[in-house]
Amino acid sequence: MRQKLPPVISPTAAKVILIVVALILPLAGSPARGAVSEKELQAAREQRAALQKKVNAAVTSYEASLAKYEETQIQLARSQHQLETAEQELRSVQATLSGRAVNIYKQGRIGLVSVLLEAASTGEFFRRVVLLEKASANDSATLLRLERVKAEVTESKEDLSRRKAEQQATTKQLQALTSQLTTQFKEASDLEAKLVSQKAEEDRLRRQAEERRRRAAQVARRSSFAPGTFHCPIDGPNSFTDTWGAPRSGGRRHQGVDIYAAHGARVVAVVDGTILRMSRSSLGGISLYLRGGDGTEYFYTHLAGYASISPGQRVSGGQLVAYNGNSGNARGGPAHVHFEIHPGGGAAINPYPTAKAACG
Numbered sequence: 226m227r228q229k230l231p232p233v234i235s236p237t238a239a240k241v242i243l244i245v246v247a248l249i250l251p252l253a254g255s256p257a258r259g260a261v262s263e264k265e266l267q268a269a270r271e272q273r274a275a276l277q278k279k280v281n282a283a284v285t286s287y288e289a290s291l292a293k294y295e296e297t298q299i300q301l302a303r304s305q306h307q308l309e310t311a312e313q314e315l316r317s318v319q320a321t322l323s324g325r326a327v328n329i330y331k332q333g334r335i336g337l338v339s340v341l342l343e344a345a346s347t348g349e350f351f352r353r354v355v356l357l358e359k360a361s362a363n364d365s366a367t368l369l370r371l372e373r374v375k376a377e378v379t380e381s382k383e384d385l386s387r388r389k390a391e392q393q394a395t396t397k398q399l400q401a402l403t404s405q406l407t408t409q410f411k412e413a414s415d416l417e418a419k420l421v422s423q424k425a426e427e428d429r430l431r432r433q434a435e436e437r438r439r440r441a442a443q444v445a446r447r448s449s450f451a452p453g454t455f456h457c458p459i460d461g462p463n464s465f466t467d468t469w470g471a472p473r474s475g476g477r478r479h480q481g482v483d484i485y486a487a488h489g490a491r492v493v494a495v496v497d498g499t500i501l502r503m504s505r506s507s508l509g510g511i512s513l514y515l516r517g518g519d520g521t522e523y524f525y526t527h528l529a530g531y532a533s534i535s536p537g538q539r540v541s542g543g544q545l546v547a548y549n550g551n552s553g554n555a556r557g558g559p560a561h562v563h564f565e566i567h568p569g570g571g572a573a574i575n576p577y578p579t580a581k582a583a584c585g
Contacts, residue, residue, distance in 0.1 A: 269420050276416060277464070280409045284464045284485050287402040287559065288471070294395045295472040301388040308381035315374045321367055399558070406559035410487040413462040456543045457584035458525065458564050459484050460491040465561075465584075469575040474554065480573045481524070481565035482580050488529060488560035490549040494540045495523055495583070502536050509563070510552025515540070516570070524565040524573075527555040 457463070463486040471479040494515055501514035501522065509526035516522050529550025540546060551560045566576040 265423070266420075269416070269423070273413070273416050273420065276409065276413050277462070280406070280413060280462070280464045280485075281466075283402060283406050283409055285466050287399070287406060287485075288466050288468050288483070290395055290398045290402060292468075292471045294392070294399060295474060297388060297392045297395055298474070299472070299476070301385070301392060304381065304385040304388050308378065308385050311374060311377040311381050315371075315378050318367060318371045318374055403557070403559050406485060407488075410462065410485065410559070414487040414490070417462055454496060454542055455579060455583045456493055456495050458492060458495055458562055458580065459486045459549060459584070460493050460543070460545075461486055463490070463584060465577075465580065467575070467577040469577060481563050482576045483561045483563050484580065484584070485559055485561040486549050488550060490560070491545050492525060492528060492547040492549055492562055494542055494544045494546050496521075496542045498523075498540060498542075500534050500536050500538045500540060500546070503531060503534075506553065508554050510555065511547075511550065513547055515546070520569050522567040522570045524563075524567065526563045527552050527561060529560070 463484050465482055465484040468479050468483060469481075473479050492513075496515070496517040498515050498517040501516045503514075504512045506512065511528040511530060512524065512526040513528060513531065514522060514524055525547060527550060529548040529552065531547050532545045534540065534546050549560050549562055551558055555561065555563075564576055564580060565573045566579060567573050
């Protein structure tokens with residue numbers, strides 16, 4: 226999407242902004258009963274910022290390990306193929322030498338002198354000398370070839386063993402990072418809930434009303450779909466990096482962005498549009514296609530489930546459409562939404578800049 230996107234405030238960012246507003250412009254009179262002090266809010270904000278840095282670092286490490294794992298898979302297959310080729314050549318050389326040995330055994334040991342003395346003429350004598358020299362050279366070449374192929378087989382086996390060890394180490398690293406991400410996103414979600422619950426009920430309700438009026442005013446100003454208005458795909462704490470083109474299983478290249486968040490986090494429509502279709506597959510798991518008013522299609526996959534939506538339904542930007550998960554081939558890994566952008570319904574483009582502008 227080449228058009229410049231205007232700033233969009235996600236519901237999570239809106240909560241933080243409202244807290245800041247509460248500090249800068251306090252209500253007249255004494256604070257509401259149960260309100261949080263500025264010092265407590267500042268401490269909570271610093272804790273949230275520090276946790277976000279940890280989550281970002283963990284996501285970066287996970288993506289790097291995933292790319293290394295996929296690259297090792299490719300190298301492992303290559304090493305396996307080289308070993309099979311070398312072993313096949315070894316069997317061929319061994320068969321050649323075995324055949325040579327059988328022929329010598331069947332024909333018996335023929336002395337060099339007798340072979341030469343049986344020549345009928347001088348010309349035949351020299352031809353036999355040349356043939357004996359060639360036979361000796363061929364046997365020597367075959368033996369040298371046997372030694373070379375044996376060395377290649379040994380080297381291929383060692384390389385294959387090394388690749389398998391690398392793969393096992395990377396797999397363990399991915400499992401550890403998956404556990405780390407799951408824990409950190411739970412901490413981030415718990416902290417986000419704590420920040421919201423600490424606000425006084427009266428203060429919270431008043432600001433919710435202001436937010437509803439703000440959104441209603443936005444809708445009133447738009448009589449139709451407005452290109453450029455874009456919401457973060459996940460409403461809540463999240464983290465992601467630019468992995469466009471990174472290696473994936475089956476020799477594929479990554480055609481989207483993986484946005485990590487807590488399992489079950491709210492997944493929303495990024496623009497006003499229509500639910501194009503809802504599908505399930507072994508690769509993507511639970512998937513969703515959204516078509517914007519300008520014909521751009523947005524693809525969400527690895528979802529945990531859908532909200533109350535159906536194909537053909539009109540939805541608004543920011544509306545809940547699904548829940549974050551790890552279905553399909555992401556099962557066992559950290560929960561995330563694989564998100565793609567297809568302008569005009571055509572080829573995918575790198576969605577990272579657009580998602581980054583919306584999600585912050």
